[in-house]
Amino acid sequence: MDWKPHAAALAAKVTHPESAWWGPIRQTPRHVLVERWFTPDAQGWTAFHGPSDEGMWADAAYSDTTLVTRVGPVHADLAALGKPVTGLPTSSSTLPSLVVTMLEHGRLTAGVRLLDLATGSGYSAALACHRLGDGLVTTLDVDPYLTEAAADRLDRIGLHPTVVTADAGSELPGTFDRIVSMVSMPRIPASWLTALAPGGRLVTTITGTGLIITADKTDDGGAAGRVEWDRASFMTTRTSDDYPPGLSGLFTTASTEEGDVSVSPFPVLNVMQAWEVWSMLSLAAPGIEHRTGTGEDGSRMAWMLHPDGSWARARTAPGDRTTTVHQGGPRRLYDVLEAIRWRWLEHGELPVYGARATISPDGTTTFSRGGWTATL
Known part of the structure; x- marks a missing residue:
């Protein structure tokens, strides 16, 4: 060649x-x-x-x-x-x-x-x-x-x-x-x-x-x-031949269970396409697995799954702007997402990009900007 x-x-x-x-x-x-x-x-x-x-x-x-x-x-x-x-x-x-x-x-x-x-x-x-x-x-x-x-x-x-x-x-x-x-x-x-x-x-x-x-x-x-x-986004580090299996069992639960039901004023968001929101959510609740789909009636669907058993299912019907949300498990994942989206609207940005990073000798990392902090 x-x-x-x-x-x-x-x-x-x-x-x-x-x-x-x-x-x-x-x-x-x-x-x-x-x-x-x-x-x-x-x-x-x-x-x-x-x-x-x-x-x-x-x-x-x-x-x-x-x-x-x-x-x-x-x-x-x-x-x-x-x-x-x-x-x-x-x-x-x-x-x-x-x-x-x-x-x-x-x-x-x-x-x-x-x-x-x-x-x-x-x-x-x-x-x-x-x-x-x-x-x-x-x-x-x-x-x-x-x-x-x-x-x-x-x-x-x-x-x-x-x-x-x-x-x-x-x-x-x-x-x-x-x-x-x-x-x-x-x-x-x-x-x-x-x-x-x-x-x-x-x-x-x-x-x-x-x-x-x-x-x-x-x-x-x-x-x-x-x-x-x-x-930037890279594959995550691994210690063996493959990554651990996904949360397919929890996905079944999240797709069928009623859970706690609420209505969000926001339409379904493909979180992983919204980099600021995705990044801030991952700092607040690391380990969420996101899935999206389309209902038989054309509705927009999104699921949030976490290894601790927490789950959320969201659906925006065709022509609607509000979203019906079902949640279960020990945490209300969609509530965490909602708080971030409200902050995004109120401030016009999220504080993750441009944040200061302070890393201690043991690797503990603290991000801070404009009164906001998060620690890994």
Whole structure:
């Protein structure tokens, strides 16, 4: 494949000639790092083999698109072609513009030691190697197949970072000036702060939110920074081959039980499309699983499910603006959402983006802005 014109076009799309990442994107043959990937269809996810159609391979690899490379425990490299796989995506080659955004937040300068968390296909490590040099880049993933495959493919394109198989939440393999995570974390592990050199900087996203956290290490061993104004969402960290099963049993309950009934003045909201609301709700009640749908009569439906057994079902009938809400379990999840939506209307914004982030040495993180605080 004559990949260089494709890589040049990708660089022109996601960055600019004055950027430090212009050269690395042009120099990285992303297609070598992603030979197979999954595409969604009615039956689930079907693996596509790039070398069998170089035109489609080039279009996919050099588009600003996330390519899903693993579903449940099955990697696309090992999936039977033409045989759909069901499950949730568990690894991917993240869209290049977002990779660049995260690396830019890391403020990588000559001589800094980088830990790239969540190796995936190896693309972020490849860009970092072009920027810093192989000897200053360590990349880590929990999945031994991913690290082995990425190391082999990086070697094929002449790049040799240190590749480590380990849990991102456990002890880290060294001391680093920058830690940039391409996987979301429920909270910032104390091990990251231990591994961060004095004056070092960490960049991560928080699970269940669209929040990018940047923070610089402080003298007490913690860190201080902010929630950036731009947004991102990554797959959450995992410690095994797959994520825990979803809340299908609770979904059945939430779809059939009467529960406590109320009427909301607001129409049903697809929470995960409303980034501010979704992020603030996830800080207030972490772990909610959201589902949406359409009723037989065309009504808009939404469900909120929580591992503690709390649930909510909301329905806005065609032509209506109000919503009928059913709730059950130990907490009233929809009431938490309603309070956030009222605050949104009253203030014209929510305080999550731009909030100050203060991280203690044990990883406890407090966000604050305009009198609002939340702690992880």
